[in-house]
Amino acid sequence: MQANLVLMARGYEHTIETEVLYITESIITMGLSVYSDTGGAHGSDTIEFLNFDPETGNLYSNEDLFTNIEGFKKLAKTYFLDHMKNEGSNISEFFFGKDFQLPENIGFNEEGVILLYNVYEIASYNQGYTEFVIPLENVLEYLKI
Numbered sequence: 001m002q003a004n005l006v007l008m009a010r011g012y013e014h015t016i017e018t019e020v021l022y023i024t025e026s027i028i029t030m031g032l033s034v035y036s037d038t039g040g041a042h043g044s045d046t047i048e049f050l051n052f053d054p055e056t057g058n059l060y061s062n063e064d065l066f067t068n069i070e071g072f073k074k075l076a077k078t079y080f081l082d083h084m085k086n087e088g089s090n091i092s093e094f095f096f097g098k099d100f101q102l103p104e105n106i107g108f109n110e111e112g113v114i115l116l117y118n119v120y121e122i123a124s125y126n127q128g129y130t131e132f133v134i135p136l137e138n139v140l141e142y143l144k145i
Contacts, residue, residue: 013037021049022108026145027060028052029107046118047129049107062106065144072142073102076115076134083132096122103130112136 015035022029032048051060066072077100105116117130 012039021114022110023054025054027065027108028054029109031107047105047116049105049114049116051107060145062102065106066142067144068142069102072139073100075138075142076100076102079132079134080115080130083130108136109133113139 013035014037015033017033019031019033020028021031028051030050030052032050033045034048035045037044051065052058053060053064062069080100101122103115103117103122105114105118107114107116111133112135114131114133119128122130
């Protein structure tokens, strides 16, 4: 299921797209993409994952999803490093001199847990999005749902 909304006026553009990424009895994950161009050097594009409790309709927080967020963070770091190695990138180019951090956006799909860093979240605009998936079987010990 997908929904799109585009607003254009006086050279400005705002686009919102939503898509259901994953549905089970315990979670619904939706992707929300928002693009805005107000005339600067380039538009602004963000993607947000929303994880809902199907029974209540409430949004899950990371604390609602994970039993051991620090353990999951260690696991995620290993997948991040592998992803960066495969992309030919150096981790020193990311996190603006800070240690590894989980992204603001964690979602689910058929393959597993999606971790997505938006533009500017951990690197410059030129480096774009950073996204990788951890297979579900490798995350099960950290999940509450």
